[in-house]
Amino acid sequence: xxxVRGRLTPARPLGDLTWLRxxxxxxxxxxxxxxxxxATFLGALDSSIPVLPMGVGSNLIVRDGGWRGVVIRLGRAxxxxxxxxxxxxxxxxxxxxxVAMQAAAAGRDLTFLRTIPGAIGGAVRMNAGCxxxxxxxxxxxxxxxxxxxxxxxxxxxxxxxxxxxxDLPPDTVVVEAEFRAEAGAPEALKRRMEEQLAQRDATQxxxxxxxxxxxxxxAGHSSTGGPDDSHELKAWRLxxxxxxxxxxxxxxxxSAKHPNFLVNAGGATAADLETLGERVRERVAQTHGITLxxxxxxxxxxxx
Numbered sequence: 256x257x258x259v260r261g262r263l264t265p266a267r268p269l270g271d272l273t274w275l276r277x278x279x280x281x282x283x284x285x286x287x288x289x290x291x292x293x294a295t296f297l298g299a300l301d302s303s304i305p306v307l308p309m310g311v312g313s314n315l316i317v318r319d320g321g322w323r324g325v326v327i328r329l330g331r332a333x334x335x336x337x338x339x340x341x342x343x344x345x346x347x348x349x350x351x352x353x354v355a356m357q358a359a360a361a362g363r364d365l366t367f368l369r370t371i372p373g374a375i376g377g378a379v380r381m382n383a384g385c386x387x388x389x390x391x392x393x394x395x396x397x398x399x400x401x402x403x404x405x406x407x408x409x410x411x412x413x414x415x416x417x418x419x420x421x422d423l424p425p426d427t428v429v430v431e432a433e434f435r436a437e438a439g440a441p442e443a444l445k446r447r448m449e450e451q452l453a454q455r456d457a458t459q460x461x462x463x464x465x466x467x468x469x470x471x472x473x474a475g476h477s478s479t480g481g482p483d484d485s486h487e488l489k490a491w492r493l494x495x496x497x498x499x500x501x502x503x504x505x506x507x508x509x510s511a512k513h514p515n516f517l518v519n520a521g522g523a524t525a526a527d528l529e530t531l532g533e534r535v536r537e538r539v540a541q542t543h544g545i546t547l548x549x550x551x552x553x554x555x556x557x558x559x
Contacts (some may be wrong), residue, residue, distance in 0.1 A: 256325075257299035261288040269317045269326065269555075272309065274372070275466050275517075277525040278317025279555065281307075281326040289332045290406065290430055297428070298404025300325065306402060306426040307554060310348070313373035314381065314466050319525045320556035327428055329376065338363055342395065343436050347376030347429045351383070359444035363436035365393060369448040370455045372467050376429040381550075382416040386451060391416035398431040399423070406430075419471050419550055460510040464519040469509075469532060470494075470547040490547055491515035494535055497542040504531035517551070529553060 256263055267284035270277050287293035297306070305324030309315065333348040338361040345354045355369035367388035371378060379397055382390045394411040401407065402424065415422040423429070455461060470490040491514050494500065500514035506523030509531065510516040517528055536547045 256283060257296050259296050260292045262286040273312030273315050273317055275316060275464055275519050277523060279319050279321025281322040283325045285325055285327050286330050294400050294404045294406050297400060297402060308428045310374040310377040314377060314551055316525050316528055316551055316553045318555035319558035322555040333430055341435055343434045345375045346431050349375050351375060351378050358436055360441055362438055362441050364439040364444055365434060365436050366444055366447050370451050375432050379429050379432050380421055380423050381419050382421055393434040393436060395433040395435050397429055400428045400430055402426040458513060460512045460516050460518055465516045466551045468515050468550050469517040470515060471550045473545050473547060493539050493543050493545060497538045499535045499538050507531040509535060
């Protein structure tokens with residue numbers, strides 16, 4: 256491994272770094288001291304070694320055998336937030352909820368981020384969104400470090416953001432994002448976020464170990480990721496009518512509260528979770544003739 260100023264840990268278990276609390280070890284976990292440390296490390300790293308950028312693990316299943324390569328996890332040095340007029344600039348490790356709250360306090364509307372689990376880096380990569388707004392609607396540019404160690408600032412248009420996806424290479428590390436946020440009265444923005452939180456808590460298993468929505472809605476989305484309600488299909492409704500609400504596999508369960516949430520109900524392995532997800536996909540395909548696509552990232556190797 257190249258010399259670093261940050262922390263480089265061998266054979267680091269990843270389960271405690273994911274919301275689902277499953278997963279084997281990474282060969283190496285790198286927590287860079289700053290952007291220069293990250294760029295130097297990637298530039299010197301053997302090009303044959305796989306690299307996986309990892310946020311707070313809110314949308315991730317790490318398989319039980321772990322990750323053969325380097326996992327990069329950004330820390331406090333990448334969590335800054337600043338509001339500059341209509342622009343909000345956030346580090347990739349800044350929590351989505353914190354960005355929404357800090358922007359609202361300054362009279363800027365990024366309220367759609369308030370209920371999205373995870374950090375800004377993942378939100379950009381997956382074009383996260385809810386309540387009719389998506390990252391694509393507000394993103395101006397993104398700063399990244401490539402697998403070769405180059406530091407680039409890319410306009411949002413280069414990412415080709417679409418429903419739950421972007422063209423960012425999987426081993427490119429997002430370090431900062433710039434948003435354009437409309438003005439709003441801080442108290443009104445705060446009330447809106449409180450209403451969104453109440454709605455989320457009433458309909459989703461927020462007190463259980465989950466990774467958010469398990470499967471993508473299968474059709475009816477615009478190029479910016481917004482829904483087209485005239486012909487949109489909902490993954491949760493397909494799962495429900497296929498009879499998979501509350502289905503179990505070992506310690507894994509499709510939530511009875513929201514059937515598109517895969518939860519660790521106690522002692523689940525990554526294999527339990529992934530096997531249950533595949534059972535759901537098979538049942539929905541048999542019942543409705545529709546193949547659901549995973550929204551949760553699944554990485555690494557199965558246990559031997």
